[in-house]
Amino acid sequence: xxxxxxxxxxxxxxxxxxxxxxxxxxxxxxxxxxxxxxxxxxxxxxxxxxxxxxxxxxxxxxxxxxxxxxxxxxxxxxxxxxxxxxxxxxxxxxxxxxxxxxxxxxxxxxxxxxxxxxxxxxxxxxxxxxxxxxxxxxxxxxx
Numbered sequence: 001x002x003x004x005x006x007x008x009x010x011x012x013x014x015x016x017x018x019x020x021x022x023x024x025x026x027x028x029x030x031x032x033x034x035x036x037x038x039x040x041x042x043x044x045x046x047x048x049x050x051x052x053x054x055x056x057x058x059x060x061x062x063x064x065x066x067x068x069x070x071x072x073x074x075x076x077x078x079x080x081x082x083x084x085x086x087x088x089x090x091x092x093x094x095x096x097x098x099x100x101x102x103x104x105x106x107x108x109x110x111x112x113x114x115x116x117x118x119x120x121x122x123x124x125x126x127x128x129x130x131x132x133x134x135x136x137x138x139x140x141x142x143x
Contacts, residue, residue: 030139033115036107037100042081044101044108049074060084064101068094 038044042059048070049063055074060081063070068090071083076093083091086098 030118033111035111037104038108038111041104044104045070046105048072051075051078054078057081062101062104063090064098064105068096 040060041062042057043049043061045063046066047063048066049061049072051073053073053075055078057074057079058081060083061071061074061079062084064084064086067087068085071085071090071094074083074091076083076091079093083094084097084101085094086096086101088094088096
C-alpha cells in the first residue's frame, strides 16, 4: 500500500513537471535569413518612403542611396525610433548617417538574395489562393 502511494505521488510530480505525457513536436523550419544591420529597421528603402498620415511606426526607418527628401509625409511623432537619411533633407527630426544606411542597404540586398535563392521543398503547400485567415502555419517554406 505504501509503495503504491509513492508511485502515484512520483507520477503526479512527473506529470506536473512535464516529464511524462503527450508532447508536440514540430518539424524544423527553414534556416533564418540573416538580415544583418538591416534587421535594425522597420522600413528601409532604396526608392523612398511615402506616408499618408497618420501612421504608427515602431522601429527605425531610412532611405539610401537616395536623399532624405524621398521620405514624404512622415511626421516625427509617427515614428518610435530614428529616421535616418543620407543628407540634410527629410523630416526635421532626422539623423544623418550615410555609412550606417549604406551598410544596412548592403545587408538588405544580401538577405533578399539569400531568401530568393531558397528552394521550395516538395511537396509545395498551396495556401488557398493566398487567403491565410484562420490558418495555423507550422514552420516551413510556403508558396
